[in-house]
Amino acid sequence: MNRTAKLILALLALLTAGSAAFLVLRPSGEDHPVASITLDGRLVEEIDLTKVQEAYSFTLEGESGLTNTILVEPGRIRVDHADCPDQICVNQGFISDGTEPIVCLPNKLIIQITGGGEALDAAAG
């Protein structure tokens, strides 16, 4: 085992431990989840998930002609249907906190949940 190999192994161990620690220790759960939907870099929709009374869905069409149907329920949001072949965004299911966004690579769609909080409340007036 030479120095290069040891260095690589140490770095890999460090990265593994770091990523695992980050995933375990990070705070989850926002008390005021706001979902922002971005299509091809443009913010198209911002939904305050705490104010959603009953479930509804809507469809977004991207530049490439692909569509994503988004289902909004009180406190959570998901992609219900997509035209893309991989269906990864659909399989991801509901998200309700900011730990990870739903990303649809083929359609350049991102659904991200932020804490929202007072600044947004003030802006929403």
Place this chain on the structure above:
Amino acid sequence: MTPPPVKGTRRITLLALLTAIALTIFMIEAQLPVLVPIQGVKLGLANIITVYAVFVLGPGDALLILCARVFLGAVFSGQMMTLLYSMGGGLLAWLVMVLLRRLLTRDQIWLCSPVAAIFHNLGQLLVAAGVMKTWAVMAYLPYLLLSGIITGLFTGLCAQFLISRLDRLGR
């Protein structure tokens, strides 16, 4: 022990054969159900061939096989949009493997694969960030680091066994 460089028709046939093997592995893996619903998390078994090519045939030939496999893979799976991501990741991983090729001995080849996998995932995320025009995709980085290291170790060991056995066979 490095075998003499393969030339002419023999080289073209060998590259075509390896591309076909890589593409077959890629297509079979694409049929497996998705275990983790996160973009970019996959076994990447076709990279066994890439690792083999980088270390046994050399960087240039490996790049040819990689590009052919990535392009044909996108065509055959009908997902041309993934071409950009695969190329971004593939080229970055190739670059790292070419560097590691000089540093690692012949029985440490398995170590290069997890490092290459990390850079592959990093390249994909950078392309995604560019295409989507947002850094939000970086939220996936810890997942991709973990999965890249695990799957990279697996494909790296596969490539190591392959190369060690073929060395013993004397090709």
